[in-house]
Amino acid sequence: MSTIKKDAWGSRVGLVLAMAGNAVGLGNFLRFPVQAVENGGGAFIIPYLVCFLLMGIPLLWIEWASGRFGGKHGHHSTPFILHSMNNKSMWKYVGVFGIFTNIAVAAYYCYIESWTMAYVYHSVIGTFDGLKQTEVAAFFGNYIDITSSTTGIPYEAVIFYIFCLLLNTWILSNGLQGVEKVAKIGMPLLIIFGIFLAFKGLTLGTSGATPEHPDASAWEGLNFLWTPQYDSLTNPKVWLAAAGQMFFTLSVGMGTIQCYAAYVRSKDDIALNAVSAGFMNEFVEVVLGSLIVIPIAAGYLGIDWLKENAGFGMAFQTMPYLFEQWGPLLSTLAGVMWFGLLFFAGITSSLAMGTPWMGFMRDEFKFDRKKGAWSFGLITLIMGLPTVFFFQHGVFDEYDYWAGTVALVIFALAETILFAWIFGMDKGWNEINSGGDIKVPNLYRFIIKWITPFLLLFVFIGSLITPENNDWINAISNGWTLDNSSIIKQLTQSGLKEQIAAAVDPIEKQALEARHSHTIFARFMLLGLFIFIAALVNIAYKKRIKEKRFH
Amino acid sequence: MNTTALILMVTTMLLVTVITAYFFWKVLTIPARPEPDSFTDNNDEK
Numbered sequence: 001m002s003t004i005k006k007d008a009w010g011s012r013v014g015l016v017l018a019m020a021g022n023a024v025g026l027g028n029f030l031r032f033p034v035q036a037v038e039n040g041g042g043a044f045i046i047p048y049l050v051c052f053l054l055m056g057i058p059l060l061w062i063e064w065a066s067g068r069f070g071g072k073h074g075h076h077s078t079p080f081i082l083h084s085m086n087n088k089s090m091w092k093y094v095g096v097f098g099i100f101t102n103i104a105v106a107a108y109y110c111y112i113e114s115w116t117m118a119y120v121y122h123s124v125i126g127t128f129d130g131l132k133q134t135e136v137a138a139f140f141g142n143y144i145d146i147t148s149s150t151t152g153i154p155y156e157a158v159i160f161y162i163f164c165l166l167l168n169t170w171i172l173s174n175g176l177q178g179v180e181k182v183a184k185i186g187m188p189l190l191i192i193f194g195i196f197l198a199f200k201g202l203t204l205g206t207s208g209a210t211p212e213h214p215d216a217s218a219w220e221g222l223n224f225l226w227t228p229q230y231d232s233l234t235n236p237k238v239w240l241a242a243a244g245q246m247f248f249t250l251s252v253g254m255g256t257i258q259c260y261a262a263y264v265r266s267k268d269d270i271a272l273n274a275v276s277a278g279f280m281n282e283f284v285e286v287v288l289g290s291l292i293v294i295p296i297a298a299g300y301l302g303i304d305w306l307k308e309n310a311g312f313g314m315a316f317q318t319m320p321y322l323f324e325q326w327g328p329l330l331s332t333l334a335g336v337m338w339f340g341l342l343f344f345a346g347i348t349s350s351l352a353m354g355t356p357w358m359g360f361m362r363d364e365f366k367f368d369r370k371k372g373a374w375s376f377g378l379i380t381l382i383m384g385l386p387t388v389f390f391f392q393h394g395v396f397d398e399y400d401y402w403a404g405t406v407a408l409v410i411f412a413l414a415e416t417i418l419f420a421w422i423f424g425m426d427k428g429w430n431e432i433n434s435g436g437d438i439k440v441p442n443l444y445r446f447i448i449k450w451i452t453p454f455l456l457l458f459v460f461i462g463s464l465i466t467p468e469n470n471d472w473i474n475a476i477s478n479g480w481t482l483d484n485s486s487i488i489k490q491l492t493q494s495g496l497k498e499q500i501a502a503a504v505d506p507i508e509k510q511a512l513e514a515r516h517s518h519t520i521f522a523r524f525m526l527l528g529l530f531i532f533i534a535a536l537v538n539i540a541y542k543k544r545i546k547e548k549r550f551h
Numbered sequence: 552m553n554t555t556a557l558i559l560m561v562t563t564m565l566l567v568t569v570i571t572a573y574f575f576w577k578v579l580t581i582p583a584r585p586e587p588d589s590f591t592d593n594n595d596e597k
Contacts (some may be wrong), residue, residue: 226556276574
């Protein structure tokens with residue numbers, strides 16, 4: 001008999017908040033508005049909501065049901081959860097994605113999380129007081145340049161990163177109860193902070209217009225975001241972007257939801273829990289996420305500036321400057337709320353990323369909580385330090401692309417096919433509805449079997465062979481040329497090679513060549529991690545056969 | 552802000568908020584299942 005203490009959720013509301021916290025991440029506030037702006041504003045919203053209903057919600061049910069089914073057989077991570085659904089050898093290796101993705105994403109995600117911690121500190125001590133917009137942007141550049149220091153602490157970006165990782169590891173070492181406690185504190189605070197900032201965004205109007213930006217208006221920002229453009233519904237690019245956002249916003253295709261749900265008993269509900277957590281995420285993204293960055297930036301800098309400059313970096317390079325326009329007290333408060341909100345969004349997600357590894361090592365190698373958490377922390381540190389030291393050489397972006405983007409789509413597609421077509425919809429439907437506190441509409445049986453896999457296939461193929469300039473209509477009628485952003489071209493690094501060939505400035509050429517060698521290194525790290533986890537799964541499988549531990 | 556945009560924004564936000572509140576209210580108010588269930592907070596005192 002094992003002496004390892006079994007983990008369990010404290011309460012149902014704690015489970016739902018932890019699941020919602022897992023889903024609510026930095027992307028709700030940073031990626032969603034940027035995607036909306038880059039895809040034509042109002043053109044994006046309708047496909048986004050349709051994808052939520054046809055892909056997001058079904059994937060949540062698939063992952064909750066798969067996780068609870070695996071948990072019934074004593075599995076708490078995807079390799080053996082998938083294996084319990086079909087005993088063909090390949091599925092446990094497909095399940096490797098459910099541990100690999102989490103460690104690889106946690107490695108760089110904790111770095112962004114550490115920025116939010118550092119920015120809370122800088123907001124409190126008034127670092128941004130009186131700085132111009134360009135100076136606030138330059139501050140971010142100095143911060144991520146690890147050789148310079150904005151606080152006097154040498155290597156502060158590294159120190160903040162290690163501190164953030166230690167905090168995550170320590171909380172994880174307290175098991176699910178620790179994760180649940182953070183979710184119960186973090187989620188309400190995040191919503192309160194979000195409501196305050198959203199209220200400011202909604203009531204800013206034209207009061208932020210200046211002689212430099214006379215047309216600045218928060219209403220223009222909202223107008224741009226919410227004016228429906230029905231003709232865009234026929235543009236595959238917008239649908240692809242909307243479907244892609246679903247992965248990031250709901251944290252599907254990662255293996256964390258299965259891990260959390262593996263601790264739920266068959267007689268307890270998952271149908272209602274899944275939609276409740278999913279809609280909580282949508283509330284944070286659609287209601288709060290759309291009312292902060294876009295209206296505030298458009299309210300001070302104008303819609304044209306926003307269209308040109310919308311990007312992930314705005315959160316750190318622009319928002320502190322905009323808060324400064326609210327006076328010393330309110331700007332400090334807004335800074336603490338904004339970066340505090342991002343921190344809570346980040347930590348509730350990064351904690352979830354640690355649990356599949358811990359569940360796997362406990363199930364297969366009898367690691368207790370502490371050993372599981374600290375081994376996760378160590379591997380994440382080894383994987384993460386290159387993203388900190390070589391951030392400007394593209395290691396961070398490479399991790400984000402392969403682990404945080406491509407791997408999610410591959411895994412989600414595979415698990416959906418397994419659930420709907422191999423495990424079978426009869427058993428799958430029973431699993432979703434077993435113990436349910438709501439009756440899932442029968443229409444979803446059809447959607448899960450046909451529509452969701454089709455949408456996932458569309459996202460995967462669309463990303464694999466993205467046409468030049470993302471112009472699908474032109475590609476269909478005038479011949480298909482791959483865009484450098486397509487997976488195939490990314491694999492061969494065509495874009496980077498073209499840039500190197502075209503560079504005439506020796507310094508620029510050297511920088512691009514350094515980027516090239518660093519991205520190769522990043523790929524080597526990612527591949528090494530995947531092989532390492534696959535080898536552990538193989539050892540665990542042989543161990544299970546030897547110990548006759550298969551049901 | 553034009554009227555169409557305002558209607559779409561208000562409708563979407565209200566709908567998402569109401570549905571979120573409804574499902575969460577159900578999570579909070581549906582009575583717990585008899586023991587043993589998945590949660591430790593309501594376990595019987597030993």
